[in-house]
Amino acid sequence: MNRKDFFKKAGLATAGGLAAPYILPSGRLFGRTNTPKAEYVVLVMFAGGVRQQESVLKRYLEDSQEVSGASGNIMPNIFNGGFPTKKVVFGTDLPGNPKGSEPIPRILSSSLEQTGTIFNEVNAQSAGHYVGLNTLVTGSTGTAQGLKVRPRYPTIFEYLRRHAGFKATDTWFIANTIGNSTPLLNCSNNAEYGLQYGGNMFAAPVTFGSMGREILGNGKPYSRTDLEPMYFMKNFLDQSFGLTADQMMSIKNTDEERTIIKEFIRTVFQRQTAGQIVKPPVTDNGDAVNISYAAEVLRYFKPKMLAVNMSSVDGCHSNFTGYLRSLHRADHAVGWLWNYIQNNIPEMSGKTIMIIAPECGRNLNPNPILDENDWYAFDHSDSNSLRVWAAMAGKNVPNLSVGGPGNTVGRLTDIVPTIADIFGIYDEVMASPYIDPLAKSLFLRM
Amino acid sequence: MRSFAKMAAASALCILLLNGCKKETIVNYEVNKEPVYEDKARKTKRKSDAEYISILYTNLYQTPISPSQLYKTQSVIYSIGDHNVASEMVLSNYFNTSGLKIPADSYMRSNLDTFITETYKRFYLRYPSEGEKAFFKNYIGNNSNVSVEMVYTAFAVSDEYQYY
Numbered sequence: 304m305n306r307k308d309f310f311k312k313a314g315l316a317t318a319g320g321l322a323a324p325y326i327l328p329s330g331r332l333f334g335r336t337n338t339p340k341a342e343y344v345v346l347v348m349f350a351g352g353v354r355q356q357e358s359v360l361k362r363y364l365e366d367s368q369e370v371s372g373a374s375g376n377i378m379p380n381i382f383n384g385g386f387p388t389k390k391v392v393f394g395t396d397l398p399g400n401p402k403g404s405e406p407i408p409r410i411l412s413s414s415l416e417q418t419g420t421i422f423n424e425v426n427a428q429s430a431g432h433y434v435g436l437n438t439l440v441t442g443s444t445g446t447a448q449g450l451k452v453r454p455r456y457p458t459i460f461e462y463l464r465r466h467a468g469f470k471a472t473d474t475w476f477i478a479n480t481i482g483n484s485t486p487l488l489n490c491s492n493n494a495e496y497g498l499q500y501g502g503n504m505f506a507a508p509v510t511f512g513s514m515g516r517e518i519l520g521n522g523k524p525y526s527r528t529d530l531e532p533m534y535f536m537k538n539f540l541d542q543s544f545g546l547t548a549d550q551m552m553s554i555k556n557t558d559e560e561r562t563i564i565k566e567f568i569r570t571v572f573q574r575q576t577a578g579q580i581v582k583p584p585v586t587d588n589g590d591a592v593n594i595s596y597a598a599e600v601l602r603y604f605k606p607k608m609l610a611v612n613m614s615s616v617d618g619c620h621s622n623f624t625g626y627l628r629s630l631h632r633a634d635h636a637v638g639w640l641w642n643y644i645q646n647n648i649p650e651m652s653g654k655t656i657m658i659i660a661p662e663c664g665r666n667l668n669p670n671p672i673l674d675e676n677d678w679y680a681f682d683h684s685d686s687n688s689l690r691v692w693a694a695m696a697g698k699n700v701p702n703l704s705v706g707g708p709g710n711t712v713g714r715l716t717d718i719v720p721t722i723a724d725i726f727g728i729y730d731e732v733m734a735s736p737y738i739d740p741l742a743k744s745l746f747l748r749m
Numbered sequence: 750m751r752s753f754a755k756m757a758a759a760s761a762l763c764i765l766l767l768n769g770c771k772k773e774t775i776v777n778y779e780v781n782k783e784p785v786y787e788d789k790a791r792k793t794k795r796k797s798d799a800e801y802i803s804i805l806y807t808n809l810y811q812t813p814i815s816p817s818q819l820y821k822t823q824s825v826i827y828s829i830g831d832h833n834v835a836s837e838m839v840l841s842n843y844f845n846t847s848g849l850k851i852p853a854d855s856y857m858r859s860n861l862d863t864f865i866t867e868t869y870k871r872f873y874l875r876y877p878s879e880g881e882k883a884f885f886k887n888y889i890g891n892n893s894n895v896s897v898e899m900v901y902t903a904f905a906v907s908d909e910y911q912y913y
Contacts, residue, residue: 481824486830505828509825509827518842523841532903536895554830556833
């Protein structure tokens with residue numbers, strides 16, 4: 304071979320290697336369908352039914368309790384605008400001052416609205432929590448979705464594992480409870496996808512709470528040398544039994560991944576004992592605790608996709624003051640998480656997109672329940688409950704403000720296509736018969 | 750002629766009486782006593798988390814689990830997406846406690862055939878096949894680091910143990 308032929312063949316081989324599709328672990332031929340926009344995605348499922356009025360519209364008590372002159376922004380890490388100055392109850396307590404009168408200072412140097420894109424008026428497909436959460440992780444409208452069962456349609460975790468070839472430990476769902484149907488959101492019961500492509504999940508307050516410590520915290524730290532014979536014998540027994548895919552009982556990690564997850568759990572217990580768990584400055588509710596453990600998972604695994612759920616805001620059914628406090632703290636937790644990723648996880652810093660969206664809104668009119676400040680509470684069942692917003696920030700996200708009252712742009716079913724778009728498997732996912740036909744990537748709605 | 754007919758009738762009556770009432774013979778049929786163990790092919794029903802934990806605890810401690818302990822264990826297993834990870838960690842906690850009723854490693858090595866059969870009966874409620882017996886005999890025999898704890902863990906987190 305002469306020099307010219309050598310360079311020609313070497314060039315062709317290199318180009319082929321870069322452009323040619325490759326075989327996924329599942330055996331499928333895979334070729335990316337669009338250019339990836341980022342290497343990592345964090346989806347914050349925010350945070351249990353959020354009214355437009357107190358969040359993106361920054362009306363504080365003006366629209367909810369008809370307190371004149373009491374507008375202002377209580378979510379300073381996500382939205383622009385100053386705090387309300389009248390009847391401030393959402394902050395922390397200072398001795399000698401009214402309860403909640405000290406707003407939590409903004410963590411981010413610039414709000415996400417200043418650096419990313421806000422979709423100000425988005426259409427939610429459901430006024431309920433579980434269908435709303437389903438919508439966020441499946442990209443389907445959740446029609447006929449039952450409670451206490453896994454999603455009917457594939458989740459983003461399954462799309463990513465099947466079509467982008469992600470490992471189980473590349474995809475995580477951090478649930479905030481084992482109640483209701485929340486811990487079932489890490490994969491669907493769809494026959495084409497299901498447990499074999501499911502994402503990993505912790506219901507962090509249970510796994511790492513007092514029960515978790517009692518049941519898991521005293522385990523023997525087996526070395527990999529110890530584990531090897533156990534897994535070898537287990538694999539022999541499993542092959543002998545020959546379980547079929549439809550009989551799977553749990554998501555599947557490899558032996559190596561299981562070992563790493565167990566090491567992580569032990570590490571968290573050790574870090575708890577040593578007071579080393581990372582957490583936002585204000586950690587006085589469950590959402591902040593859940594975000595802490597989401598950060599621990601991000602720090603340890605650097606997963607390509609992590610979704611974390613928050614729900615404290617749902618106290619609004621009976622306590623409007625508590626709702627304002629939870630909303631302020633949810634914003635604080637999100638700001639802290641974004642800051643933590645940028646400053647403490649170098650592998651993800653500058654390479655991540657964060658997406659934040661409530662699963663549903665709340666009613667326009669209150670219910671009759673009064674709280675400690677004689678403020679009315681709000682449920683979620685009317686058309687105002689279908690009004691939400693979405694925020695995106697990070698790599699390749701432009702600084703835009705899209706839509707507004709009377710100009711709805713986007714649907715909550717867009718979140719899954721957006722994540723698929725970010726990871727370069729947009730066409731494959733959009734070809735799925737389970738995606739809402741009206742959904743599309745939020746990048747295409749800008 | 751008439752007396753001949755009478756004699757024939759009397760003889761027939763005697764034959765009928767003698768053969769018509771025969772003492773009944775009582776016959777008892779029995780079935781040989783055989784222990785019944787489930788075959789793995791018939792295990793199609795999945796144990797619930799509560800069943801799995803209860804049976805596992807009883808297998809290892811030879812005593813029932815308390816309702817409070819069952820509830821906590823069930824909740825923690827449910828809180829982890831990969832139930833195998835959860836089960837393995839629960840087991841490693843059990844093996845770090847006292848009160849376990851398990852054979853010593855020395856017993857396993859000096860009674861390998863019995864140990865393998867007893868382990869299959871204990872966890873799977875069946876006898877091992879010849880192939881299964883040969884595998885474990887060979888593997889345990891050739892690997893001095895394999896302990897009873899390792900074998901029990903492998904069985905307790907195996908797929909077959911999740912079914913009945």
